[in-house]
Amino acid sequence: MRTVAVALVDDMPLFELAIAAEVFGPSRTDLADPWYELRFCAAKPETRTEFGFRHHASDSLDALEDADTVLVPALPYACVQTGHPVPPELVSAVRAAAKTGARIVSLCTGAFALAAAGLLDGRRAATHWMYAATLALLYPQVQVDASVLYVDDGQVLTSAGRSAGIDLCLHVVRSDLGAHVANEVARRMVLPAHRGGGQAQYVSATVPDTDDAGLGPVLHWATRHLDQPLTVEQLARQAGVSPRTFVRRFHEATGTTPLQWLLDQRVLHARSLLESTDLPIGLIGERSGLGSAANLRRHFTLRLGTAPTDYRRAFRG
Numbered sequence: 001m002r003t004v005a006v007a008l009v010d011d012m013p014l015f016e017l018a019i020a021a022e023v024f025g026p027s028r029t030d031l032a033d034p035w036y037e038l039r040f041c042a043a044k045p046e047t048r049t050e051f052g053f054r055h056h057a058s059d060s061l062d063a064l065e066d067a068d069t070v071l072v073p074a075l076p077y078a079c080v081q082t083g084h085p086v087p088p089e090l091v092s093a094v095r096a097a098a099k100t101g102a103r104i105v106s107l108c109t110g111a112f113a114l115a116a117a118g119l120l121d122g123r124r125a126a127t128h129w130m131y132a133a134t135l136a137l138l139y140p141q142v143q144v145d146a147s148v149l150y151v152d153d154g155q156v157l158t159s160a161g162r163s164a165g166i167d168l169c170l171h172v173v174r175s176d177l178g179a180h181v182a183n184e185v186a187r188r189m190v191l192p193a194h195r196g197g198g199q200a201q202y203v204s205a206t207v208p209d210t211d212d213a214g215l216g217p218v219l220h221w222a223t224r225h226l227d228q229p230l231t232v233e234q235l236a237r238q239a240g241v242s243p244r245t246f247v248r249r250f251h252e253a254t255g256t257t258p259l260q261w262l263l264d265q266r267v268l269h270a271r272s273l274l275e276s277t278d279l280p281i282g283l284i285g286e287r288s289g290l291g292s293a294a295n296l297r298r299h300f301t302l303r304l305g306t307a308p309t310d311y312r313r314a315f316r317g
Helices: 014-024 026-031 061-066 077-081 088-099 108-116 129-138 163-177 179-188 215-223 232-239 243-254 258-276 281-287 293-304 308-316
Strands: 002-008 036-042 046-048 054-056 069-072 103-106 150-153 156-159
Touching: 002 014, 002 061, 002 088, 014 036, 014 163, 026 179, 036 054, 036 061, 061 088, 069 088, 069 108, 077 108, 077 129, 088 103, 088 108, 103 108, 103 163, 108 129, 108 156, 150 163, 156 163, 163 179, 179 258, 215 232, 215 243, 215 258, 232 243, 232 258, 243 258, 258 281, 258 293, 258 308, 281 293, 281 308, 293 308
Parallel strands: 002 036, 002 069, 069 103, 103 156
Antiparallel strands: 046 054, 150 156
């Protein structure tokens, strides 16, 4: 059983708690066997979240040491806005869990707890862009990156604010159970299946005047034609706008370029084919739109740090 233990303290924001419950909760048990076992852990039986909601913990913070994955949601605003210290019992419990080899994941300002525990020393880490400067000031030994959605540094993973926490949790599911399972979780949550961790946070990005920019149908069309040569001009025609307007709207909505997005989608599709089929590498390259086997290997290795054949062998194993 993959145990995910969520660490709770009083006055935590609700949103990140809901992310953990929604992604790793028991409503997804039909997607994989075994699915995750989700536990909520706190120093006392009942904690108070923001707005006065109360939550009954299933375990004490000591149970973090027995978890496969420890998830620290966003901290109370007082810890990041007024300089209140991170609750020491949380710091001790997270540090102890890390020593046992647990994977430690923080969402949003949960990175402050990891930093206080010394787990981010010398590491690159993400947090909400509004609090990145504060994290860097309080913990100068942390390499704070305010520009990305999340950072996977092996045993320790950190995310930016709010919806970036969903992206990181889906990344965890993808790493554990494969792209097809993560995609299904995303579909049930009515979310994009994948946003890479290196994608920019939407700092100071203006909201388009209308959400009817034609991007949704275009992106859906593109994912069904990944095996074909696709250009910005073709995508713009599908959207009914000029290439220049399309690129601008695309970047506003996704934080990346159309061609980079296409490349990411093709690698993701290749990953799914490697997991779920026995197709030869060359044919997977063609079906994913990456062309030759050599091109597939190059892009796959650049993004995932492993060759397609090694990935298939490890995943099947």
